[in-house]
Amino acid sequence: MNSDSPYRVGVAGASGRMGRMLIEALQAAPDCRLSVALDQANSPALGHDAAAFLGQTSGVAIGADLAALAGCQVLIDFTRPEGTMAHLRACVQHGVQMVIGTTGFDAAQKAEIAAAAQRIGIVMAPNMSVGVNVTLKLLELAARSLASGYDIEIIEAHHRHKVDAPSGTALQMGEVIAAAQGRTLADCAVYERVGHTGARDPSRIGFATVRGGDIVGDHTVLFAGIGERIEISHKSSSRATYAQGSLSALRFLAARPSGLYDMFDVLGLR
Template sequence: MSSHPLRIAVAGASGRMGRMLIEAIAASGDCQLTAALDQPQSPSLGQDAAAFLGQSSGVAIESDLRSALAKADFLIDFTRPEGTLAHLQVCAELGVKVVIGTTGFDDAGKAAIAAAAQKTAVVFAPNMSVGVNVTLKLLELAAQALPDYDIEIVEAHHKHKVDAPSGTALKMGEVIAAAQNTALADRAVYERYGHTGARKAGSIGFATIRGGDIVGDHTVLFAGTGERIEISHKSSSRAGYAEGSVQAVRFLAKHSAGLFDMFDVLKLR
């Protein structure tokens, strides 16, 4: 292990995920929080980023992106697509490596991430949880072994989540479709209402639940004749996402440029 700690900036530092990241960095042993970013109107500006832990990090929450990135070699970003893309442009310019946990990007946003990854190293995954990514690997195996089973994806999240289906649910669909040499866009059914007719063979259905403080539940149902298989992952806290993000930083420390995901980080290819 290097004697120099990995210098990390966290975007959205006073949000729920930002705080989980700060806590995971503080507990890591080989990483150091060197900058904490939030929006200009945040009431947390100027406060110590670790104050919520009853600790002093010596890092004040700020809104100046360039000032923050000048103090860091890595940025972990779980904000909103427009904010992440703005941060990413400056990171690519300055050579700061980026872990992106933000979801809800459109095709243009994904293309912008790929372009930035030619200049700096990026880990981009819709879910940073180690457990979720192992679940994706299990889905890949199941999809290959059960080509004729009906597939339904059910996801549940807290009432504040703004995109649906979740990025993780969509990734599950993409992994399943790719394992069967197809494209999700040709198979996905996102809404059912009224007289829908019989289920279309080969379709991948999605169902979305929003309520309360559910951190994130995902279940994939493979339904055959006389049996069904359910593969589920349930998050009870955001700690798993934070720990996976720290693992992604360690992975990026060995790369100068390129676009990677958590399968690369966890050697699940």
């Protein structure tokens, strides 16, 4: 990217909740310019100016043709796995970098993203919030210090429209905790409990999911010991934090033509 001119940025899911928050952030960022706005082919927003919901004119009409990606340097994508994978292939074709906030990928899709990162720069994180990523760093420290004698439970809550569970952020919390204790999440996660479960296995990391209303995103990790418990929580009241984190991620990619990164890399938390 040329740092002397505004970054030409595309937004996927332009008429969705997160898409609109990203467009609003881009409109306010002097070093960024919205250049492509994508949505599904059946979206009623097609053909409308992407910033019309703000009472502004961006000069960019919402469209569904992925060939338009040739007109941007980086695409920000908070959609769904199947959409993101189609966008990924188009970005590789056109040499466009990506900031991926989509969650719910399976192993094969993650492998395809990793392979694509050999050709383009990608920042992928289930949560772009600076606060969430600082929370992950705190969890890493807590997990090392509380590796024995404490039961670990992860509780997350999101709005009624979220389609995957547990949330990508909750899973990343589990992965960070497990790795800090020399384990893998796949070997110790418990995602549901029903019926006669027996006594709790102290080696497990439990997950609980809440869906309702318009909750943007709440996450709490409970370390429950004998006589005390430690709770580390992050609560989002606006998607604006995700949008600002995404802009930090695209700026990070400016000097990196290829590679797969996350928000720890962007924020220098390694």
